[in-house]
Amino acid sequence: xxxQLMLGLLLLAAASTQAAAQTTIKINGYAGQDPAIVGDLxxxxxxxxxxxxxxxxxxxxxxxxxxQQLTTxxxxxxxxxxxxxxxxxxxxxxxxxxxxxxxxxxxxxxxxKSLNTAFTRGGKVYAIxxxxxxxxxxxxxxxxxxxxxxxxxxxxxxxxxxTKLTNVKKxxxxxxxxxxxxxxxxxxxxFAFAAGWKPFDSKGKTNLLDxxxxxxxxxxxxxxxxxxxxxxxxxxxxxxxxCLGTGKVAVAIEGNWIVGFLKDNAPNLKYGSALxxxxxxxxxxxxxxxxxxxxxxxxxxxxxxxxxxxxxxxSPQVQQYVLEQGLAIPSRTSLSNNAFLKKTDAGAxxxxxxxxxxxxxxxxxxxxxxxxxxxxxxINTALAAVLSGQKSSADALKQAQAEMNTFQNR
Amino acid sequence: xxxxxxxxxxxxxKNEQWLARRxxxxxxxxxxxxxVMSFFFLGPFLMGLLSSLxxxxxxxxxxxxxxxxxxxxxxxxxxxxxxxxxxxxxGGLKPGRSVAFDVTVASPKDAPQTAPSIxxxxxxxxxxxxxxxxxxxxxxxxxxxxxxxxxxxERSYHVTVTYPLLTRHTGDVISAKLGVPGSDLxxxxxxxxxxxxxxxxxxxxxxxxxxxxxQLVELVRSGEASNAKYYLRGPVFERTPLEVDVQRGQRIVxxxxxxSDKQNFDRSFAYRNITPGVLGYTFNNYxxxxxxxxxxxxxxxxxxxxxxxxxxxAFLRVxxxxxxxxxxxxxxxxxxxxxxxxxxxxxxxxxxxxxxxVNLVSNYVLLKQLGLLNLWGLWFxxxxxxxGVFLMKQFFEGxxxxxxxxxxxxxxxxxxxxxxxxxxxxGPALIALSITxxxxxxxxxxxxxxxxxxxxxxxxxxxLSNFRSAYGxxxxxxxxxxxAVLSAIPVxxxxxxxxxxxxxxxADSAVKG
Numbered sequence: 004x005x006x007q008l009m010l011g012l013l014l015l016a017a018a019s020t021q022a023a024a025q026t027t028i029k030i031n032g033y034a035g036q037d038p039a040i041v042g043d044l045x046x047x048x049x050x051x052x053x054x055x056x057x058x059x060x061x062x063x064x065x066x067x068x069x070x071q072q073l074t075t076x077x078x079x080x081x082x083x084x085x086x087x088x089x090x091x092x093x094x095x096x097x098x099x100x101x102x103x104x105x106x107x108x109x110x111x112x113x114x115x116k117s118l119n120t121a122f123t124r125g126g127k128v129y130a131i132x133x134x135x136x137x138x139x140x141x142x143x144x145x146x147x148x149x150x151x152x153x154x155x156x157x158x159x160x161x162x163x164x165x166t167k168l169t170n171v172k173k174x175x176x177x178x179x180x181x182x183x184x185x186x187x188x189x190x191x192x193x194f195a196f197a198a199g200w201k202p203f204d205s206k207g208k209t210n211l212l213d214x215x216x217x218x219x220x221x222x223x224x225x226x227x228x229x230x231x232x233x234x235x236x237x238x239x240x241x242x243x244x245x246c247l248g249t250g251k252v253a254v255a256i257e258g259n260w261i262v263g264f265l266k267d268n269a270p271n272l273k274y275g276s277a278l279x280x281x282x283x284x285x286x287x288x289x290x291x292x293x294x295x296x297x298x299x300x301x302x303x304x305x306x307x308x309x310x311x312x313x314x315x316x317x318s319p320q321v322q323q324y325v326l327e328q329g330l331a332i333p334s335r336t337s338l339s340n341n342a343f344l345k346k347t348d349a350g351a352x353x354x355x356x357x358x359x360x361x362x363x364x365x366x367x368x369x370x371x372x373x374x375x376x377x378x379x380x381x382i383n384t385a386l387a388a389v390l391s392g393q394k395s396s397a398d399a400l401k402q403a404q405a406e407m408n409t410f411q412n413r
Numbered sequence: 414x415x416x417x418x419x420x421x422x423x424x425x426x427k428n429e430q431w432l433a434r435r436x437x438x439x440x441x442x443x444x445x446x447x448x449v450m451s452f453f454f455l456g457p458f459l460m461g462l463l464s465s466l467x468x469x470x471x472x473x474x475x476x477x478x479x480x481x482x483x484x485x486x487x488x489x490x491x492x493x494x495x496x497x498x499x500x501x502x503x504g505g506l507k508p509g510r511s512v513a514f515d516v517t518v519a520s521p522k523d524a525p526q527t528a529p530s531i532x533x534x535x536x537x538x539x540x541x542x543x544x545x546x547x548x549x550x551x552x553x554x555x556x557x558x559x560x561x562x563x564x565x566x567e568r569s570y571h572v573t574v575t576y577p578l579l580t581r582h583t584g585d586v587i588s589a590k591l592g593v594p595g596s597d598l599x600x601x602x603x604x605x606x607x608x609x610x611x612x613x614x615x616x617x618x619x620x621x622x623x624x625x626x627x628q629l630v631e632l633v634r635s636g637e638a639s640n641a642k643y644y645l646r647g648p649v650f651e652r653t654p655l656e657v658d659v660q661r662g663q664r665i666v667x668x669x670x671x672x673s674d675k676q677n678f679d680r681s682f683a684y685r686n687i688t689p690g691v692l693g694y695t696f697n698n699y700x701x702x703x704x705x706x707x708x709x710x711x712x713x714x715x716x717x718x719x720x721x722x723x724x725x726x727a728f729l730r731v732x733x734x735x736x737x738x739x740x741x742x743x744x745x746x747x748x749x750x751x752x753x754x755x756x757x758x759x760x761x762x763x764x765x766x767x768x769x770x771v772n773l774v775s776n777y778v779l780l781k782q783l784g785l786l787n788l789w790g791l792w793f794x795x796x797x798x799x800x801g802v803f804l805m806k807q808f809f810e811g812x813x814x815x816x817x818x819x820x821x822x823x824x825x826x827x828x829x830x831x832x833x834x835x836x837x838x839x840g841p842a843l844i845a846l847s848i849t850x851x852x853x854x855x856x857x858x859x860x861x862x863x864x865x866x867x868x869x870x871x872x873x874x875x876x877l878s879n880f881r882s883a884y885g886x887x888x889x890x891x892x893x894x895x896x897a898v899l900s901a902i903p904v905x906x907x908x909x910x911x912x913x914x915x916x917x918x919x920a921d922s923a924v925k926g
Contacts (some may be wrong), residue, residue: 063866063867149678238473268655270536270685271658271683272676382594
């Protein structure tokens with residue numbers, strides 16, 4: 004009975020698609036601003052190009068925790084034909100076998116190499132970078148002017164930046180701070196990379212007692228000394244971009260996402276961007292590269308159409324449009340000389356610092372290893388404990404390493 | 414035995430006083446308790462309501478008296494709205510109008526004596542808006558600053574924003590929206606008619622490629638109705654953002670409206686909109702919730718759609734609960750049939766003990782195969798509320814049997830008894846059921862989140878979580894709070910109206926003797 008019903012429904016469905024002879028490609032991605040952005044791209048670029056092929060494209064945002072939602076949809080067989088795939092959780096999805104390897108399907112040559120690497124496992128490329136972000140030093144020009152301290156620059160080292168921040172704090176007093184420090188591996192790890200720390204050794208284990216990591220950890224938490232650095236929660240904010248927006252904090256280490264936030268919430272803030280400072284000892288910078296890729300569902304019924312859509316969404320025209328609208332940093336190397344990156348307004352200057360950050364020093368993807376996002380928890384706990392003065396750095400790291408061992412032996 | 418009452422009579426007067434005091438004390442405690450409780454329950458709502466009116470809802474320390482609820486500034490917002498957009502409620506800046514704004518700056522002797530630098534800046538919040546760039550007032554207007562007087566070291570300046578017309582033609586002025594750009598500009602008139610727009614001045618022609626689809630504009634119609642020509646008078650701006658900067662040592666003393674943002678040690682003031690109108694000033698976030706969450710494909714308001722979806726869902730849930738729960742409840746309470754207790758145990762009690770998350774996967778797969786991943790699937794999933802059946806069963810069991818007996822003497826069958834005699838008596842229970850079901854449907858988040866995929870199908874709760882995801886978790890709190898307050902209002906209204914029906918039933922007076 005049920006089979007008959009299903010058969011009937013299937014026939015009906017088949018008949019209706021035949022009548023329209025239209026393929027629909029469904030895209031899953033983030034909620035928030037993305038529906039407007041991707042909707043705009045679909046209307047502007049994808050639909051005109053695919054109108055003659057009778058391919059219709061819809062965007063369905065996933066609310067809440069994206070990775071969780073995408074896992075559910077993939078398991079239910081209901082995920083989009085094309086979807087966002089965050090590089091940091093790639094392994095889990097690859098293991099399900101639901102991601103189509105793109106070797107031979109899409110040309111990966113034109114994209115920045117480190118971004119392709121972030122999406123490659125065992126010689127197979129699973130996604131094409133949609134865009135990317137790195138970290139940069141964002142500073143409030145007014146505060147540095149008032150304190151008569153030179154702005155952070157691309158030649159700064161750890162110590163010279165720390166001196167500048169201390170001087171700003173000294174000159175401006177209690178109501179102002181040098182830097183906002185979120186207790187988050189995503190804002191501290193770049194210093195450890197610069198010092199020469201590798202997140203995973205050859206056996207896939209993490210060593211938080213590595214002298215390089217300890218040095219970076221102590222530098223980051225040491226910035227909080229004498230209230231030069233504060234945590235966002237101390238001034239009723241939930242991230243360091245919010246701190247910068249209040250006009251009471253001189254520096255925040257954030258990515259390109261801060262530009263839109265400041266434009267809306269602190270429109271008259273004058274800010275600048277500089278590269279992450281170099282480690283005095285190694286003379287190198289470190290940075291994270293955060294990237295989200297376009298992937299194709301291995302179970303799609305319309306592989307050819309999905310590939311076409313993916314190729315349009317990563318085409319030079321789309322990436323140039325996205326860059327010039329100030330939405331994201333393109334993943335194609337050919338756009339590095341785009342006129343937009345040479346403009347002098349704060350947003351464009353920020354894009355330039357972010358773009359350059361990807362190719363300067365030790366740049367690693369924001370990546371949790373094969374065991375998923377819980378990997379960063381011991382590090383974040385240690386950062387929070389030390390920043391709030393509950394533990395000494397040595398104690399906190401010792402406990403973090405113990406927790407990390409338990410986690411990695413699970 | 415007798416001694417005690419006599420003692421009591423002697424102290425009667427004192428006792429009276431003491432009892433009266435006790436009564437008052439009890440009333441006092443009760444009121445205090447109720448005030449404290451209502452503070453706890455209503456406090457967050459009122460604080461959210463207040464914060465939703467602010468430019469920066471996250472401000473710390475939070476202020477209780479804000480300009481948005483101060484009569485003086487509301488009336489100024491109204492008059493600025495009239496100046497800019499000839500509409501004191503909606504404000505805006507329309508072609509051909511000019512706006513006056515006053516700023517006073519204190520320049521002590523040792524400070525620079527220069528005039529403040531005053532500019533217009535582009536401002537269009539990005540979150541959740543269809544991305545079409547709206548025209549910015551700064552590209553179309555002229556700004557003039559003139560000193561108007563000096564008292565002590567405080568100088569006043571009069572800022573005039575003038576918006577010249579882009580056409581030399583005169584005629585009927587029509588509001589319209591720009592259509593899909595082609596080789597020429599086209600506009601969609603209020604009637605839905607699409608017309609070509611003529612740009613007759615060099616100033617207008619210079620802007621041809623800056624104007625995007627969905628931009629609101631004013632046109633001038635000239636000529637006969639059959640072959641009328643439409644000339645661009647200019648785009649209509651929702652906001653006129655102004656920034657005032659002074660030098661070190663100077664201080665901004667006052668301005669027509671208080672600033673929305675202060676930077677640079679209070680030497681830089683930004684006014685996100687100097688032509689707000691009352692809605693744009695006090696209820697800015699509420700207006701944004703409706704106007705800035707538009708579906709890019711159709712241009713209709715998503716928030717409105719979510720509100721309607723939620724009402725539809727709540728209505729469907731309540732209707733289904735009233736029909737099915739009262740029928741099932743009555744059957745379980747009064748009819749006798751084999752397996753009744755088993756049905757009650759399994760279908761009502763056991764179902765309530767199983768958390769809904771347990772059914773998640775099976776129900777989801779079932780609904781997916783039925784093609785019901787939408788509002789109707791959501792309704793189907795919660796069609797019969799086990800809790801509601803239980804409530805109705807208990808209620809019908811409490812009704813006197815005599816009612817049914819007299820009905821059956823008059824020749825009524827089970828359905829007629831139910832429909833004509835029992836159900837009309839069940840008003841309070843049905844209202845209690847309706848309120849809980851309405852509230853449950855209105856606040857339902859888990860299943861809508863799982864089932865609804867397309868933005869236009871969302872209910873409010875899922876839509877509000879959409880507001881939160883802007884900036885990768887750094888929410889636009891003004892919008893979130895405005896949306897949350899709007900979504901709380903219907904539940905409060907329903908409760909306030911219907912709570913008195915909770916109390917009484919006429920059934921106890923139906924049985925004599």
